Amino acid sequence: xxxxxxxxxxxxxxxxxxxxxxxxxxxxxxxxxxxxxxxxxxxxxxxxxxxxxxxxxxxxxxxxxxxxxxxxxxxxxxxxxxxxxxxxxxxxxxxxxxxxxxxxxxxxxxxxxxxxxxxxxxxxxxxxxxxxxxxxxxxxxxxxxxxxxxxxxxxxxxxxxxxxxxxxxxxxxxxxxxxxxxxxxxxxxxxxxxxxxxxxxxxxxxxxxxxxxxxxxxxxxxxxxxxxxxxxxxxxxxxxxxxxxxxxxxxxxxxxxxxxxxxxxxxxxxxxxxxxxxxxxxxxxxxxxxxxxxxxxxxxxxxxxxxxxxxxxxxxxxxxxxxxxxxxxxxxxxxxxxxxxxxxxxxxxxxxxxxxxxxxxxxxxxxxxxxxxxxxxxxxxxxxxxxxxxxxxxxxxxxxxxxxxxxxxxxxxxxxxxxxxxxxxxxxxxxxxxxxxxxxxxxxxxxxxxxxxxxxxxxxxxxxxxxxxxxxxxxxxxxxxxxxxxxxxxxxxxxxxxxxxxxxxxxxxxxxxxxxxxxxxxxxxxxxxxxxxxxxxxxxxxxxxxxxxxxxxxxxxxxxxxxxxxxxxxxxxxxxxxxxxxxxxxxxxxxxxxxxxxxxxxxxxxxxxxxxxxxxxxxxxxxxxxxxxxxx
Numbered sequence: 001x002x003x004x005x006x007x008x009x010x011x012x013x014x015x016x017x018x019x020x021x022x023x024x025x026x027x028x029x030x031x032x033x034x035x036x037x038x039x040x041x042x043x044x045x046x047x048x049x050x051x052x053x054x055x056x057x058x059x060x061x062x063x064x065x066x067x068x069x070x071x072x073x074x075x076x077x078x079x080x081x082x083x084x085x086x087x088x089x090x091x092x093x094x095x096x097x098x099x100x101x102x103x104x105x106x107x108x109x110x111x112x113x114x115x116x117x118x119x120x121x122x123x124x125x126x127x128x129x130x131x132x133x134x135x136x137x138x139x140x141x142x143x144x145x146x147x148x149x150x151x152x153x154x155x156x157x158x159x160x161x162x163x164x165x166x167x168x169x170x171x172x173x174x175x176x177x178x179x180x181x182x183x184x185x186x187x188x189x190x191x192x193x194x195x196x197x198x199x200x201x202x203x204x205x206x207x208x209x210x211x212x213x214x215x216x217x218x219x220x221x222x223x224x225x226x227x228x229x230x231x232x233x234x235x236x237x238x239x240x241x242x243x244x245x246x247x248x249x250x251x252x253x254x255x256x257x258x259x260x261x262x263x264x265x266x267x268x269x270x271x272x273x274x275x276x277x278x279x280x281x282x283x284x285x286x287x288x289x290x291x292x293x294x295x296x297x298x299x300x301x302x303x304x305x306x307x308x309x310x311x312x313x314x315x316x317x318x319x320x321x322x323x324x325x326x327x328x329x330x331x332x333x334x335x336x337x338x339x340x341x342x343x344x345x346x347x348x349x350x351x352x353x354x355x356x357x358x359x360x361x362x363x364x365x366x367x368x369x370x371x372x373x374x375x376x377x378x379x380x381x382x383x384x385x386x387x388x389x390x391x392x393x394x395x396x397x398x399x400x401x402x403x404x405x406x407x408x409x410x411x412x413x414x415x416x417x418x419x420x421x422x423x424x425x426x427x428x429x430x431x432x433x434x435x436x437x438x439x440x441x442x443x444x445x446x447x448x449x450x451x452x453x454x455x456x457x458x459x460x461x462x463x464x465x466x467x468x469x470x471x472x473x474x475x476x477x478x479x480x481x482x483x484x485x486x487x488x489x490x491x492x493x494x495x496x497x498x499x500x501x502x503x504x505x506x507x508x509x510x511x512x513x514x515x516x517x518x519x520x521x522x523x524x525x526x527x528x529x530x531x532x533x534x535x536x537x538x539x540x541x542x543x544x545x546x547x548x549x550x551x552x553x554x555x556x557x558x559x560x561x562x563x564x565x566x567x568x569x570x571x572x573x574x575x576x577x578x579x580x581x582x583x584x585x586x587x588x589x590x591x592x593x594x595x596x597x598x599x600x601x602x603x604x605x606x607x608x609x610x611x612x613x614x615x616x617x618x619x620x621x622x623x624x625x626x627x628x629x630x631x632x
Contacts, residue, residue, distance in 0.1 A: 090405040095249075097181035097414035104415035111407055111416055113357040115423035118224040122427040125222075128210045129429045136194055136209050143168050145175075146192040147421060148433045150185035152176050155192070167197035170229035177232070178417035188418065189425035195226060199329040210428075212420075215330035215351040225354040226420060227413050230332050245313065248335065249410060254314040255339045264320065264341055264393045271345065271382060272298040272319040274311050279327035283347070283373065287325055290375040296382050299323060313339075320392060321345055321385065338403040341396050343385060344368040347375065354416060358407050360398075367398040 088107035093099065099107065122128055138144060140160035146153040152175055159165050179185055195212035196204045201223055205211055213220075214228040234245040245251065271291065277284050284301075291297040298319060300309040313333075316322050317340035324334050324344055330351035337344055346368055349356065361370040369385070371378045385392045406412065 088406070090409075094405065094409040094411050096411045097177060098183055099411055099415055100183050101418070104419065108407060108412050108415055110357055111355065111412060112419045112423070114225045114352070114354060115416075115420050118221075119423045119427050121221045122210070127427045127429070128424075130192070130431070132210055133192060133194060136205065136211065138194070139204050140164055141168075141198040142194060142196045142204055142211075143172070144192070144194045145172065146190075146431050146433070147175075147179065147188055148190050148431060150179065150182075150188050152179055153433075164197060166233075166235045167229040170232040170234075171195065171197060171226070174227065174229070174232040174413065175417055178414035181414055182418060189421055190431055191421050191425045191428060192431035193424060193428070197229060199327070214332075215353050217350055218352065224420065224424060225352065227354055227416055228332050228335075230335065231410075231413050234332070245336075248339075248408070251313050251336055252339045252404060254312075255317050255404075258314050258317055259341050262318065264396060265389070267320045267342065268298070268318055269386065270296050270298040270319055271321040271323055272311070272316055273323035273325065274300060274302045274309055274316075275325060275331075275333075276327075277301045280325065284325050286373075287323060287375050287378075290378050291323075294379060294382070296321075296386060316340060317342055320396070321382070326351060335403070335408050338399055338408060341400045341404075343392050343395050344399060345371060345378070345381065347371050347373045355403070355407050355412075358402055360402075365398060365402075366395050367402045369395065 086103060086106065088103075093103075093107065105112075133144070138156060138158050140158050141164045143157040144155040146155055152172065154172065157168060159168055179188060182188055193212055194210070197214070198204050199215070201211065201213045201216060201220055207220075208222045210222055210224075212224045212226045214226065216223040216225060230245070231248045233247045236245060273287065273291075275284055277288075288299055288301065291299040302309050313336045316337060319342060321343045322337045322340060322345070324337055324346040325331065326347075326349060330349075330353055334344075334346075334353070335355075344367075348370060358367075360367050369381055371381055
């Protein structure tokens with residue numbers, strides 16, 4: 001560095017000035033780049049003022065009024081035999097994903113505000129046609145799906161990397177849970193929609209497009225809000241490493257266990273925050289700079305690479321005060337902070353999530369403390385709270401009653417999904433599962449098997465038949481090994497086979513998952529074609545949202561069912577596993593095979609996974625590689 005600096009000052013006359021004119025801007029650019037991208041707390045406050053605000057726009061915020069929020073909804077008599085009117089009870093109703101519609105409205109007043117707002121917007125703008133959906137270009141992180149006659153279909157999807165895949169699947173799984181739990185799922189309205197799992201809608205779509213998103217700005221009126229992926233599960237991938245947070249309910253359970261032995265008065269009397277500075281450097285560094293000189297501060301940056309200053313989500317609850325700061329757009333961590341019986345202190349928010357209408361910053365219902373986006377009033381707000389612990393405890397209690405015990409429960413999430421489908425259906429063109437082609441009524445061909453991946457279904461059926469024939473000649477594991485269907489209950493230690501096939505000469509990639517079950521308990525060897533899935537849905541590490549589909553045997557079909565053209569999500573028969581299936585109908589399609597006189601070469605990578613207890617575990621070892629060719 002010293003040598004380089006010296007070279008900038010060497011030379012004479014105009015040469016020196018020329019070098020300085022080149023070196024100074026380069027140095028300034030590098031310093032600003034470092035300030036924006038560094039996750040270390042080593043940037044001077046003056047330099048922080050030079051960081052471009054970007055999307056932060058520090059004095060802009062979303063302000064909205066919700067007249068119905070947090071107001072008690074009218075109680076109602078559920079049936080003629082009841083004497084007392086029905087009302088929501090925590091401990092009885094919070095985990096009930098199947099509350100009827102009227103009970104949803106009674107339990108969660110104000111939760112559906114953004115759905116009503118979105119429906120009004122589209123009603124005033126002519127509604128949403130199928131042509132409007134067709135005009136939206138799907139890019140990575142987006143999925144087009146459909147609910148038809150109570151079943152959830154995936155029409156098309158695009159993703160890039162593990163993060164997209166996991167969030168897409170978690171969102172579909174959460175939808176399916178709400179759909180399967182509906183008192184009468186067949187009465188659910190038929191809807192076709194597009195959703196994005198990106199943090200910012202502006203990254204994937206234009207102004208005015210109809211789409212479902214996790215968060216939006218007030219100006220993005222065409223968008224509908226949906227619950228984020230974390231309610232199902234958050235499997236966070238950071239620098240290629242898996243950081244599993246798990247289901248939201250699991251986090252809440254850990255918090256409840258911790259707080260059962262930790263009263264509010266026993267918590268550390270400090271403000272805690274941990275976060276990645278580079279997600280919103282100007283905003284987040286402002287918090288650090290304002291808080292650092294105060295005794296009440298436990299505000300620190302987080303470096304995920306070395307987990308410096310790391311705290312588990314539940315350990316945040318050991319503090320009386322928890323700061324919340326937005327990131328690239330919204331921050332998915334708010335709901336985890338709201339699981340604590342602590343005071344949430346948040347700056348004025350730019351991005352709205354589906355439950356933000358329930359935030360109350362003043363009055364008897366106050367459930368958080370709001371500060372300015374530059375945090376200049378944070379010290380005064382903290383001094384007031386520290387001097388008035390009873391007021392702070394009341395705010396913390398209100399937060400728990402509002403969010404942890406009501407609006408962020410499984411029951412509330414399921415009610416929101418079903419209300420979203422109803423509100424969206426009221427302004428959207430009804431979808432069709434069938435289409436007219438060449439004078440015949442045929443199922444709409446989803447792009448998985450035709451347009452996008454460019455792989456004809458007959459090739460996929462060939463792949464299954466050829467792979468099963470190939471496996472029948474092999475012996476896996478020691479002689480005493482017993483192979484079984486991993487989705488059977490109780491789960492037993494078994495070996496599963498994961499096969500990836502890439503048809504040569506075809507565009508795109510296709511995965512086929514099979515399981516070879518060898519002679520357990522005197523039964524014949526069985527090759528189970530579990531499912532055909534696009535490469536986008538492959539290799540989800542330790543949490544698989546799929547079960548295999550056993551097409552025969554004394555136990556019948558072990559999975560759900562699919563469709564010749566579309567993928568269908570169905571109820572898992574194993575409540576312990578409690579995850580939906582994504583499978584192809586077990587129709588062997590002999591006619592397809594008989595007509596397939598095609599030479600195809602397949603390269604098979606056979607990977608071995610071990611199944612233990614309730615799921616796949618992370619150790620994946622490639623133990624062989626084969627080239628298989630066959631002719632029909």
